[in-house]
Amino acid sequence: MSYQVFDTSLRDGAQREGISYSVVDKLAIARLLDEFGVGFIEGGWPGAMPKDTEFFRRAKTELDLKHAVLVAFGSTRKAGVDVADDQQVKALLDAETPVVCLVAKSDIRHVERALRTTGDENLAMVRDTVAFLVSHGRRVFVDCEHFFDGYRHDPDYTASVVHAAFAGGAERVVMCDTNGGMLPSQITRAIGELTERLGVPADQLGIHCQNDTSCAVANTVAAVEAGVRHFQCTANGYGERPGNADLFAVVANLQLKLGLPVLPDGCLEKAVRVSHAIAEIANLTPDTHQAYVGAAAFAHKAGLHASAIKVDPLLYNHVDPAVVGNDMRILVTEMAGRASIELKSRELGIELSGHQDALSKVTQQVKDLEAVGWSFEAADASFELLVRDHVPGAAYDRPFELESYRVLVEHRADGTVVSEATVKMRVRGERVITTAEGNGPVNAIDEALRTGLTAHYPELANFELADYKVRILEGSHGTNAVTRVLVETSDKQRDWTTVGVHDNVVEASWHALVDALTYGLAHTTPASAPRSGSWGNSSQ
Numbered sequence: 300m301s302y303q304v305f306d307t308s309l310r311d312g313a314q315r316e317g318i319s320y321s322v323v324d325k326l327a328i329a330r331l332l333d334e335f336g337v338g339f340i341e342g343g344w345p346g347a348m349p350k351d352t353e354f355f356r357r358a359k360t361e362l363d364l365k366h367a368v369l370v371a372f373g374s375t376r377k378a379g380v381d382v383a384d385d386q387q388v389k390a391l392l393d394a395e396t397p398v399v400c401l402v403a404k405s406d407i408r409h410v411e412r413a414l415r416t417t418g419d420e421n422l423a424m425v426r427d428t429v430a431f432l433v434s435h436g437r438r439v440f441v442d443c444e445h446f447f448d449g450y451r452h453d454p455d456y457t458a459s460v461v462h463a464a465f466a467g468g469a470e471r472v473v474m475c476d477t478n479g480g481m482l483p484s485q486i487t488r489a490i491g492e493l494t495e496r497l498g499v500p501a502d503q504l505g506i507h508c509q510n511d512t513s514c515a516v517a518n519t520v521a522a523v524e525a526g527v528r529h530f531q532c533t534a535n536g537y538g539e540r541p542g543n544a545d546l547f548a549v550v551a552n553l554q555l556k557l558g559l560p561v562l563p564d565g566c567l568e569k570a571v572r573v574s575h576a577i578a579e580i581a582n583l584t585p586d587t588h589q590a591y592v593g594a595a596a597f598a599h600k601a602g603l604h605a606s607a608i609k610v611d612p613l614l615y616n617h618v619d620p621a622v623v624g625n626d627m628r629i630l631v632t633e634m635a636g637r638a639s640i641e642l643k644s645r646e647l648g649i650e651l652s653g654h655q656d657a658l659s660k661v662t663q664q665v666k667d668l669e670a671v672g673w674s675f676e677a678a679d680a681s682f683e684l685l686v687r688d689h690v691p692g693a694a695y696d697r698p699f700e701l702e703s704y705r706v707l708v709e710h711r712a713d714g715t716v717v718s719e720a721t722v723k724m725r726v727r728g729e730r731v732i733t734t735a736e737g738n739g740p741v742n743a744i745d746e747a748l749r750t751g752l753t754a755h756y757p758e759l760a761n762f763e764l765a766d767y768k769v770r771i772l773e774g775s776h777g778t779n780a781v782t783r784v785l786v787e788t789s790d791k792q793r794d795w796t797t798v799g800v801h802d803n804v805v806e807a808s809w810h811a812l813v814d815a816l817t818y819g820l821a822h823t824t825p826a827s828a829p830r831s832g833s834w835g836n837s838s839q
């Protein structure tokens with residue numbers, strides 16, 4: 300029997316605080332999930348929200364799904380109402396999806412206190428609604444809300460809800476850990492015990508786990524190991540409160556660790572792209588540290604790791620990152636050893652294995668610089684310049700030699716504050732003096748520098764300052780605080796980050812700006828091959 304990968308990003312995922320998808324967002328996410336190979340996409344609750352009703356209307360003509368079928372979500376009929384007269388059930392039919400997923404109360408305390416009806420009426424609501432939808436040609440899944448809590452409190456009643464759903468013609472009954480309080484061992488025990496009591500094989504059941512104990516992924520995997528074949532997840536674990544089981548971690552675990560063929564061939568390697576695209580649509584920053592798909596999921600900082608990775612990357616990676624579309628990265632920090640520096644340099648296109656002396660010097664210099672506030676972890680471009688500076692013939696030409704710079708800040712009588720910078724330098728043998736204004740000292744100095752250089756390097760016109768971050772670092776051992784500046788530059792084709800550190804924020808920014816221009820020009824001009832020549836200014 301095949302596995303049913305059921306994604307509820309567009310329904311339960313949208314219940315996360317801060318998410319508000321438009322219909323266009325929902326359609327785009329549905330296409331991504333389909334590409335990823337899930338079997339079911341729960342699109343929302345038609346009739347509850349106009350946006351969801353509209354989504355199902357547009358999906359009929361605008362979605363051409365290859366792997367997935369659409370699912371409409373709703374609840375069982377209201378107590379005391381004929382199912383044929385229930386407007387919410389009618390909206391489910393109007394959505395015209397092949398599959399409907401119904402939420403049903405399965406904890407007697409919720410039936411009596413939240414639904415304010417009797418146990419028998421709730422059973423009739425479940426049976427009637429499922430049967431009605433099945434009689435209209437729908438496949439029906441039933442999400443039993445508070446299943447595990449209800450089962451613990453009154454196993455007979457919860458079992459009777461499962462039987463009512465199957466009696467109505469449900470294809471799967473889904474055990475929901477609605478409050479998310481379960482642990483993996485409890486899930487395993489509960490499924491073993493209840494399949495016996497219910498007389499229902501585990502492969503007829505589904506699992507839906509909220510993440511309130513941070514165990515949603517583990518709970519889902521435990522349920523599958525206990526025989527469940529239908530599991531409900533959301534992309535990146537988005538969902539109500541701490542969220543749901545993360546689709547990417549669940550399928551990667553099932554496929555890579557347990558060898559279960561849950562996705563069609565060729566889909567798992569799209570995990571990183573699909574995860575990040577959905578984060579963008581949700582207007583959330585992708586989680587760098589998310590298992591499997593985060594940018595840091597295979598990033599190694601410790602020198603000892605790197606030295607083993609040099610021998611075989613799998614010595615310190617639990618899987619090959621490529622199987623989920625990720626990359627391994629080596630981070631260069633004070634924790635780096637020679638192997639980290641060698642691997643990172645290789646990643647940047649510089650082979651240090653034949654330059655043991657340079658390797659030792661760079662390793663030591665990185666440690667010394669990091670000790671006084673530099674950080675190369677996020678500043679590959681400055682790191683590359685530093686390494687090249689130590690390798691004979693590898694250094695890039697610096698585009699100019701600085702004579703001096705000066706920055707003034709003027710507070711005018713009308714309250715405006717203007718900065719003015721003058722840069723004096725030699726560019727290709729010519730003395731250049733430029734002055735520029737800016738809304739702050741760093742902006743002014745950047746303008747003056749570029750104005751002076753553009754005549755000689757017209758490609759600078761494409762460079763723009765994409766991001767500028769300043770961090771004041773506490774002084775240690777009685778020293779003054781220092782300022783670390785990270786500058787991200789873009790030429791619309793690529794981005795690169797440089798770093799500068801100094802007691803003075805303008806000087807720290809100057810270092811980062813000069814590295815940014817030097818690196819950018821070396822990588823965008825035809826003369827990008829290493830050029831001999833002096834370093835007018837170095838990053839150290």
Ligand SMILES: CC(=O)SCCNC(=O)CCNC(=O)[C@H](O)C(C)(C)COP(=O)(O)OP(=O)(O)OC[C@H]1O[C@@H](n2cnc3c(N)ncnc32)[C@H](O)[C@@H]1OP(=O)(O)O
Nearest residue numbers: 344346347348374375376377378402403404413414444477
């Ligand atoms: C665990 C989950 O995440 S389930 C999914 C929950 N998702 C949502 O609630 C998001 C969308 N919800 C909504 O837009 C609204 O809550 C609606 C449109 C569904 C209902 O709105 P209202 O009619 O104003 O009702 P309200 O939200 O106040 O209360 C829910 C009603 O559904 C009833 N209800 C709750 N669960 C069920 C169920 N399984 N079967 C039948 N009725 C149910 C409640 O008893 C209550 O009925 P009442 O209005 O007669 O008291």
Ligand SMILES: CC(=O)C(=O)O
Nearest residue numbers: 402442444445475477
């Ligand atoms: C149905 C659902 O989302 C839950 O019980 O958590």
